[in-house]
Amino acid sequence: MAIEIGIDIGGTKIAAAAYDKDGRELAQEVLPTPASYDAFLDTCRKLVAVLEEKSGRATSIGVCAPYADETTNANVPALIGKNLSGDLEKIFGHIIPFANDANCAALAEATEGAGRGYASMFGLILGTGVGGGFILNGKIMAGANGMAAEIGHLPLPHYEPIDGSRVLCGCGQTGCIEKLISGSALARLHHQRTENDVSAKQMGVLAAKGNKDVLETLDAYYTTVAKAMVAILHSFDPEIVTVSGGLSSLPGLYDEVPKRWGRFAVNKNPVTQLVPSAFGSMAGLRGAALLGKRT
Ligand SMILES: [Zn+2]
Structure with missing residues (x-):
């Protein structure tokens, strides 16, 4: 065996x-x-x-x-x-x-998980950190330097001040996608809007209960995530994006982000699907x- x-x-x-x-x-x-x-x-x-x-x-x-x-x-x-x-x-x-x-996680999703049956798949990790892996025809596309799909360290497209302050990233730059859509970025955005200190995890719980303040923060957050997704769509244009990580179970994520990403993309009606990962961590x-x- x-x-x-x-x-x-x-x-x-x-x-x-x-x-x-x-x-x-x-x-x-x-x-x-x-x-x-x-x-x-x-x-x-x-x-x-x-x-x-x-x-x-x-x-x-x-x-x-x-x-x-x-x-x-x-x-x-x-x-x-x-x-x-x-x-x-x-x-x-x-x-x-x-x-x-992140590349291995994407390979598992593409082969046996939520991306099975699709020729091109991006596996997004959305949690404490933000990263990803791109799979084309069943193979990891790691790149010449192992940097392909590291979208956390691209600057956010169509950045506006509402998305958060320009926080210094571990890579040495400011304005990185990771610093604008990670769990701590979501908590920071909520603090900026309401002055309440609530963790991203707790925000997910409050949103599921219909908390108005949290739902309003998520509304702004999903627009920022849609902008980040445009970096993926314009670079890789995958048929499907699977999401894992601590923020992958936020209520509304899979409906609200695809409603908005066309606004920031060249193709106004992307057919790409956004779905939760099958295997998570x-x-x-x-x-x-x-x-x-x-x-
Ligand atoms: Zn960075």
């Missing part, structure tokens, strides 16, 4: 899961991300050993992490300058493909396993 293992490396935890050939999850394990590189490799070894004990010997392993390449990573300091896939290959005796987590893990399977 094929046992496909995916490893999803994060700044605070490393998750791993085993799947069968039909994508059914057989087992999952999570351990904290250690500080040193040796401990890091040992954690990967432990995770795979536990999964193999539960499900059988791995036939393939794939890895994803929150950065574009293995040498310039700020989110997981232990890995900076290390040849992670090379070292994991020595440990496991497999070729271990590696990809950015588990998509990266599943995509890493798919990547391994294809190698």
Whole structure:
């Protein structure tokens, strides 16, 4: 039986899961991300050993992490300058493909999730951070520098002051889409409008209960999201956009944004669909396993 293992490396935890050939999850394990590189490799070894004990010997392993390449990573300091896939290959005796987590998440949605059956799909992550992955004919389009689909660090098209102040972004620029549509940006917009401090998560709860102030903030927020989506439509023009992340369950998101994006696009009636992701935060893990399977 094929046992496909995916490893999803994060700044605070490393998750791993085993799947069968039909994508059914057989087992999952999570351990904290250690500080040193040796401990890091040992954690990967432990995770795979536990999964193999539960499900059988791995036939393939794939890895994803929150950065574009293995040498310039700020989110997981232990890995900076290390040849992670090379070292994991020595440990496991497999070729271990590696990809950015947003790209892996998009691959999972396009192959087995909400984007299945579409030739072009953008997987948008809308939460604490904003990013994405673009899949064309079943393949990740990562780009020459691993920067394709990193829409969080494009400036917002058709920016107006109502969208929020020009907050400095981690990339060193101001006006980035991430700083205008992330969870903290939504909370900031609400504070600007009402002087109330409410988290984005809590705003989702209040909106579902019909809170007028929050619904008015969301109305302004969805216009900003529609502008951000135009950066995706004009760059990739996908048939479908799947949304994951903490803000993906905001009431009205999937109706209000497509109503507005034509206003800012060259084509006034885009046929692109906007839908929730099928796998949510588990998509990266599943995509890493798919990547391994294809190698
Ligand atoms: Zn930025």
